Amino acid sequence: MSDGSILSQMMWLEPHHFQDGEIRTIFSAIQRLKPLAGPIPLSLLDEHLADKCRRRDLLALAAKLSETDVLSIHAPRLAKLVVQHANESSVQQLASQLVENPGDLALQKQIVKALTTPLPGNSENGVSLLRTGEDLRALDVKVEWIVDNLIPRDCVTVLFGRGGIGKTTLSMMMAAAIDKGVPIFGMSTVKTKVIVIDFENSLPVLSERAKRTAVDGVLFWDSSSNPPGLDEPGWVVYKEILKKYPGALFIFDTLRSAHSGDENDSKVMSLVMRRLRNLRDAGATVIVLHHTPKSNDRQFKGSGAILDLCDHVVALFQTRRDGDEEEVDDIDAIEKIYRFGTGKKSRYRPHRVYLRFDKEDELFTLAEDPEAVAIDHLQSIIGTMYDGIGPNQSAVVAAAERHDFDFGSARKIRALLKKGEGVHWAVTTRGINNAISYAPI
Numbered sequence: 356m357s358d359g360s361i362l363s364q365m366m367w368l369e370p371h372h373f374q375d376g377e378i379r380t381i382f383s384a385i386q387r388l389k390p391l392a393g394p395i396p397l398s399l400l401d402e403h404l405a406d407k408c409r410r411r412d413l414l415a416l417a418a419k420l421s422e423t424d425v426l427s428i429h430a431p432r433l434a435k436l437v438v439q440h441a442n443e444s445s446v447q448q449l450a451s452q453l454v455e456n457p458g459d460l461a462l463q464k465q466i467v468k469a470l471t472t473p474l475p476g477n478s479e480n481g482v483s484l485l486r487t488g489e490d491l492r493a494l495d496v497k498v499e500w501i502v503d504n505l506i507p508r509d510c511v512t513v514l515f516g517r518g519g520i521g522k523t524t525l526s527m528m529m530a531a532a533i534d535k536g537v538p539i540f541g542m543s544t545v546k547t548k549v550i551v552i553d554f555e556n557s558l559p560v561l562s563e564r565a566k567r568t569a570v571d572g573v574l575f576w577d578s579s580s581n582p583p584g585l586d587e588p589g590w591v592v593y594k595e596i597l598k599k600y601p602g603a604l605f606i607f608d609t610l611r612s613a614h615s616g617d618e619n620d621s622k623v624m625s626l627v628m629r630r631l632r633n634l635r636d637a638g639a640t641v642i643v644l645h646h647t648p649k650s651n652d653r654q655f656k657g658s659g660a661i662l663d664l665c666d667h668v669v670a671l672f673q674t675r676r677d678g679d680e681e682e683v684d685d686i687d688a689i690e691k692i693y694r695f696g697t698g699k700k701s702r703y704r705p706h707r708v709y710l711r712f713d714k715e716d717e718l719f720t721l722a723e724d725p726e727a728v729a730i731d732h733l734q735s736i737i738g739t740m741y742d743g744i745g746p747n748q749s750a751v752v753a754a755a756e757r758h759d760f761d762f763g764s765a766r767k768i769r770a771l772l773k774k775g776e777g778v779h780w781a782v783t784t785r786g787i788n789n790a791i792s793y794a795p796i
């Protein structure tokens with residue numbers, strides 16, 4: 356497929372010349388893709404075949420290819436199979452040679468033989484591939500973070516928030532910090548090349564935000580240059596970019612604008628998310644921005660396939676008041692505080708920070724944890740009320756409700772009292788009803 360002249364020579368063939376159904380499918384895909392200018396991208400053929408071939412056993416597919424008389428058009432495919440799935444160094448060396456000489460039939464036959472010959476101790480049912488828990492514990496692998504405790508490396512992360520809340524500004528601030536390897540909102544970052552694919556914002560808007568966020572080293576593909584959608588054949592260009600910048604962070608803004616299908620259609624979204632995972636598996640870290648419905652700031656739009664197929668979710672939403680995490684519309688808040696942290700799904704431990712939006716600079720800044728602020732006020736109230744005998748819970752709740760600080764409901768105050776036990780105040784019970792009383796620590 357990397358040699359257009361070979362493909363041209365093979366174009367007299369028709370799918371019915373091949374007896375095997377999967378080989379017919381592969382050849383039909385090559386015929387359809389041939390009108391593309393230049394060599395056929397292998398990743399594009401892979402994506403096409405993912406939905407067409409029922410059996411995805413790679414060794415079986417390699418064996419079928421070995422039975423055909425047109426081995427040369429499959430040479431890059433065989434090389435990729437070996438590089439990704441064979442374990443023996445001798446086979447790896449053959450694959451490297453074949454990449455350099457894709458028309459060498461002798462090398463092709465050697466690789467086919469290597470692929471179709473079971474490795475020592477290997478069994479067809481896969482039992483020999485099972486690992487014990489002890490084996491897993493012995494592996495020298497660990498979770499790596501691009502933004503400490505918030506954005507993991509080699510993952511597809513969905514960052515969601517309602518329209519206009521500041522997702523693009525926030526993502527560009529993170530991009531600037533990651534590009535430089537400097538902390539953001541108190542969290543360390545790992546210096547990584549960042550590539551922003553912006554489907555949504557106009558060039559003047561993007562330029563203005565770039566000036567505010569100092570993203571000088573970040574690479575952008577803006578909407579005026581028509582980046583290919585994730586449901587289009589041209590999406591493979593992102594894998595080509597990744598080859599130039601291995602391990603890069605890709606930020607897609609936004610998921611809804613990155614494809615032309617229905618975001619509520621699970622088939623459409625499965626394809627889009629699978630392509631993001633494909634990019635991840637090639638070595639990228641992916642963040643995709645996504646919207647919420649108007650009625651719920653803690654739930655993002657679209658098919659359940661989005662949640663199922665992503666690795667990690669982070670959310671940006673506005674809290675109601677300093678002591679409460681419930682979301683609120685802009686009109687209800689005097690000073691807006693935003694929670695930015697893990698959402699409904701994560702394969703990692705939960706983490707969050709609180710932010711304010713500086714209207715003058717039009718940037719987010721770190722805010723105090725509203726729960727910690729509320730607990731500090733409760734500690735002060737308990738300290739003031741303590742006179743050798745600790746106030747009971749009802750008295751503390753009543754005093755908190757009269758306080759200038761807005762704690763929220765009585766239920767919220769009792770929850771805060773529970774969280775502060777043993778850390779900010781001591782708890783004792785007395786009387787026949789075991790009434791709870793508090794003493795400052």
